[in-house]
Amino acid sequence: MASYISSSNLPVPHLRWTWIFCSALLMVLAYVGASEFFLAAKGFAATARDSEGRWLMERKRAASLGGDALILVGASRIQLGLDLKVLRQRTGREPVQLAIDGSSYVPVLQGLARDPEISGTVVVDIMPGPVGFGGENTGASAHFQAAYDAQQTSQFHWPTYLTVENWLADTARRHFINYADGARPLDSLVNRLLNAIATPQYLVTYPDRSRRADYQLVKMPDFYLSRVLRHIGNPKSIDINQPTEQLMRNIELYIAKINPESEAIQTQGGLNDLEAAVATIQARGGQVIFLVMPTSGLILAADSKRFPRAAYWDKLVSTTTAKTVHWQDHPELSGFTCPDGSHLDKRDINAFTNAIIEVAGLRMQ
Amino acid sequence: MPFNTFTFFLFFLLALGTYWSISSWWLKKTTLLVFSQVFYAAWNPPFVILLWFATFSNWLIARQINTTSSDILRKFWLICSISVSLGLLVFFKYGDFVLNNFSELAKYLGIYFRPAPFNMVLPIGISFYTFHALSYTIDIYRRYSVATASLQDFALYMSFFPQLVAGPIVRAGHFLPQLRDSKSFNKDQLGWGLVLFIFGLFQKSVLADAVFAPVVDQLYAEPSLVSAWDAWIGVLAFSGQIFCDFSGYSTCAIGLALCFGFNFPDNFRAPYGAVGFSDYWRRWHISLSTWLRDYLYIPLGGNRGGVLATSRALMLTMLIGGLWHGASWMFMLWGGLHGMYLLAEHLLKPVANRLGIFFSNEGVAVATFFVVTFTWIPFRAPDGGVALAVVKALFRPDFPAIPAYTLLCACVCSVGLVWWHIAQNQAHAGAWFIRMPRLLQALTLGLCMLGIFLVSGGEPRGFIYFQF
Numbered sequence: 001m002a003s004y005i006s007s008s009n010l011p012v013p014h015l016r017w018t019w020i021f022c023s024a025l026l027m028v029l030a031y032v033g034a035s036e037f038f039l040a041a042k043g044f045a046a047t048a049r050d051s052e053g054r055w056l057m058e059r060k061r062a063a064s065l066g067g068d069a070l071i072l073v074g075a076s077r078i079q080l081g082l083d084l085k086v087l088r089q090r091t092g093r094e095p096v097q098l099a100i101d102g103s104s105y106v107p108v109l110q111g112l113a114r115d116p117e118i119s120g121t122v123v124v125d126i127m128p129g130p131v132g133f134g135g136e137n138t139g140a141s142a143h144f145q146a147a148y149d150a151q152q153t154s155q156f157h158w159p160t161y162l163t164v165e166n167w168l169a170d171t172a173r174r175h176f177i178n179y180a181d182g183a184r185p186l187d188s189l190v191n192r193l194l195n196a197i198a199t200p201q202y203l204v205t206y207p208d209r210s211r212r213a214d215y216q217l218v219k220m221p222d223f224y225l226s227r228v229l230r231h232i233g234n235p236k237s238i239d240i241n242q243p244t245e246q247l248m249r250n251i252e253l254y255i256a257k258i259n260p261e262s263e264a265i266q267t268q269g270g271l272n273d274l275e276a277a278v279a280t281i282q283a284r285g286g287q288v289i290f291l292v293m294p295t296s297g298l299i300l301a302a303d304s305k306r307f308p309r310a311a312y313w314d315k316l317v318s319t320t321t322a323k324t325v326h327w328q329d330h331p332e333l334s335g336f337t338c339p340d341g342s343h344l345d346k347r348d349i350n351a352f353t354n355a356i357i358e359v360a361g362l363r364m365q
Numbered sequence: 366m367p368f369n370t371f372t373f374f375l376f377f378l379l380a381l382g383t384y385w386s387i388s389s390w391w392l393k394k395t396t397l398l399v400f401s402q403v404f405y406a407a408w409n410p411p412f413v414i415l416l417w418f419a420t421f422s423n424w425l426i427a428r429q430i431n432t433t434s435s436d437i438l439r440k441f442w443l444i445c446s447i448s449v450s451l452g453l454l455v456f457f458k459y460g461d462f463v464l465n466n467f468s469e470l471a472k473y474l475g476i477y478f479r480p481a482p483f484n485m486v487l488p489i490g491i492s493f494y495t496f497h498a499l500s501y502t503i504d505i506y507r508r509y510s511v512a513t514a515s516l517q518d519f520a521l522y523m524s525f526f527p528q529l530v531a532g533p534i535v536r537a538g539h540f541l542p543q544l545r546d547s548k549s550f551n552k553d554q555l556g557w558g559l560v561l562f563i564f565g566l567f568q569k570s571v572l573a574d575a576v577f578a579p580v581v582d583q584l585y586a587e588p589s590l591v592s593a594w595d596a597w598i599g600v601l602a603f604s605g606q607i608f609c610d611f612s613g614y615s616t617c618a619i620g621l622a623l624c625f626g627f628n629f630p631d632n633f634r635a636p637y638g639a640v641g642f643s644d645y646w647r648r649w650h651i652s653l654s655t656w657l658r659d660y661l662y663i664p665l666g667g668n669r670g671g672v673l674a675t676s677r678a679l680m681l682t683m684l685i686g687g688l689w690h691g692a693s694w695m696f697m698l699w700g701g702l703h704g705m706y707l708l709a710e711h712l713l714k715p716v717a718n719r720l721g722i723f724f725s726n727e728g729v730a731v732a733t734f735f736v737v738t739f740t741w742i743p744f745r746a747p748d749g750g751v752a753l754a755v756v757k758a759l760f761r762p763d764f765p766a767i768p769a770y771t772l773l774c775a776c777v778c779s780v781g782l783v784w785w786h787i788a789q790n791q792a793h794a795g796a797w798f799i800r801m802p803r804l805l806q807a808l809t810l811g812l813c814m815l816g817i818f819l820v821s822g823g824e825p826r827g828f829i830y831f832q833f
Contacts, residue, residue: 012551012553012554012557012623013553013557013799014553015553015556015557015799015803015806016803017552017553017555017556019803019807020556020803020806020807020810021556021559021807021810023804023807023808023811024807024808024810024811024814025811025814026811027807027808027811027812027814027815028811028814028815028818031815031818032818160407160408160409160410161366161370161372161373161407161408164372164375165366165370165371165372168371168372168375169371169822172371172822173822178822179822182822183822184819184820184821184822185818185819185820185821185822186575186819186820189819
């Protein structure tokens with residue numbers, strides 16, 4: 001007889017299971033109830049989660065809308081800066097938010113160019129700096145686009161557990177404040193409930209993937225300075241523990257010393273790649289608009305030093321057949337201030353969206 | 366679907382409710398079979414066909430072995446079964462590895478050979494159900510057991526969902542007899558099963574994923590940028606992560622099976638409390654180590670021959686055991702190192718016994734743990750370069766790159782885990798819970814459930830052993 005592995009598990013114990021489980025469950029429910037109550041009292045609210053599943057759904061919608069689609073591509077600036085309801089009402093087209101926070105527009109734009117179903121208007125949020133299609137195979141946008149491409153390999157999509165899981169997880173997150181803005185309940189406990197100086201919930205994500213930021217809720221200028229520091233790569237030479245005014249001065253000095261990046265990083269190949277994508281979409285009857293969203297203060301100063309407009313943006317404008325809109329070129333777009341230097345406040349996006357519609361010629365005829 | 370998802374929670378409730386609401390035993394088993402196929406198909410539906418093929422072919426072959434009296438024919442059918450099972454495993458799991466190594470060898474010999482891209486997706490759980498099938502037919506060939514006439518029973522043995530994708534590797538002789546008689550609902554089995562499931566999920570979600578994984582991921586992602594602090598705690602943390610991940614899965618599987626009235630064997634017994642390497646392998650992934658012992662080490666001669674024969678059998682077993690984990694030289698290296706430790710322990714036993722009087726069991730357990738922990742480095746590292754970089758990082762004086770709070774949590778939990786294993790190394794798993802007063806039992810269970818809730822909501826990480 002083979003020496004079977006031991007089955008010497010403990011004999012099944014005889015315990016008062018109903019009492020034990022009810023008490024344990026009560027404890028968990030008490031915590032969930034209390035934490036939801038106190039989070040709500042501190043001004044937090046449940047939000048949708050900007051997940052891969054949600055992006056895939058929107059991407060699919062972009063393909064199904066054909067020429068009626070108004071597709072927004074880019075990163076957080078366009079995701080926080082445009083009001084989809086206003087776009088829908090005033091352009092007569094169906095806006096689709098495909099921007100991905102903190103990620104490159106390149107894989108998404110490449111995917112749109114490859115897709116014969118895309119024949120609408122594509123608005124691409126361009127960050128100051130070189131453009132091109134090299135070295136963009138990592139990050140969330142590459143990952144999301146790859147997931148979309150994988151779905152398109154066959155006509156019939158096998159449902160997997162992820163289909164159900166995404167729906168269940170999104171439903172839970174929409175109804176519990178503990179999960180607000182992609183947090184785990186542990187993050188909510190540590191950073192929001194137990195932290196007396198917790199950053200309030202200034203950012204809200206909506207089911208259509210648009211986001212709104214309320215910068216009146218955060219402590220300024222600390223929030224602004226931390227954003228600037230992150231933007232310039234948190235240099236080790238700047239001590240972040242100094243008084244605010246001193247910190248501000250040191251950041252200003254640091255930015256003043258920034259040298260422009262070598263113009264060689266903007267290659268002709270990069271410009272050609274981008275133009276090829278534009279030409280493909282426009283040949284199908286679509287339209288591409290390159291848009292530079294507003295920035296302010298030290299973020300604007302840092303970008304202007306590193307990527308002088310003449311060496312980057314102006315080169316793009318001169319080589320592309322896409323429509324181009326830079327906020328500095330239009331008085332209607334220049335009057336907005338980004339409280340954190342990089343994004344518009346929720347109070348401004350209605351006016352900004354209306355201004356963009358006019359400047360980009362998107363108004364319903 | 367992994368156990369740590371909302372979807373599985375619903376699936377389990379539905380399966381449990383349906384199973385216990387049916388009175389016919391045949392229908393009960395059919396229900397479990399259907400739910401098990403749905404569970405497997407939830408990852409990649411077409412691979413269910415592969416599972417059916419492995420099931421049907423092995424069931425048929427086993428019947429042939431059973432009914433044939435000719436030794437030659439019995440051997441022929443056994444070879445057929447081994448070929449089918451190992452063929453599938455080699456094709457899906459090692460195809461890429463074999464081709465790449467062959468082309469490297471050809472290049473070394475000056476021959477240009479560039480194989481077409483293989484790009485084969487590894488069917489989840491294939492290593493586990495292949496071993497189920499192999500042990501079944503080999504046992505029948507050896508006349509340790511008889512082939513079951515019921516395809517339904519055999520299919521359930523192969524695909525019962527709690528153990529389907531990551532074990533424990535249950536033997537047919539242990540499981541099939543449990544399918545003979547109808548099971549009646551038992552509140553104690555359900556209660557204890559749910560407790561085990563919650564403990565397993567706590568180990569996986571809270572300890573493995575939330576406490577240990579962040580440190581380990583950062584260390585192995587950029588070993589050249591971290592300090593000795595990060596490296597030491599990261600290496601310790603991987604010991605914690607892999608144990609909590611895999612033992613968590615096994616505990617969940619044992620608990621889930623019990624909810625349906627089935628008994629699974631233990632798969633871990635406080636392995637970090639092991640005194641020496643033989644003891645370690647009696648405690649770590651017991652279902653695999655005993656499988657390798659019964660179907661590989663003993664047939665290779667075991668310790669029946671001289672020193673050389675024993676060494677050869679031991680090293681081969683451990684190298685194959687390493688390779689079972691994945692098609693990589695790093696797993697082979699890990700298996701080879703463990704083989705060497707076992708061999709050294711075997712050869713030096715008389716000396717060690719004499720020296721043993723100078724060391725306490727606890728001291729030897731800590732020393733064993735540290736050697737096991739360092740041996741996890743090649744197991745976790747994707748290649749030799751990363752493994753060496755991690756070893757170098759162990760000697761790099763600098764300030765920690767990983768946040769202090771994260772490091773502290775991982776460090777305290779690693780030390781706590783080892784202490785717990787040493788303290789509990791003679792006790793039955795779970796006995797501590799049963800001895801507690803009722804209020805403390807409820808509190809412990811509540812805290813585990815609360816922990817699972819607190820770390821929920823992120824992207825669920827797959828169980829490490831799914832990839833094997």
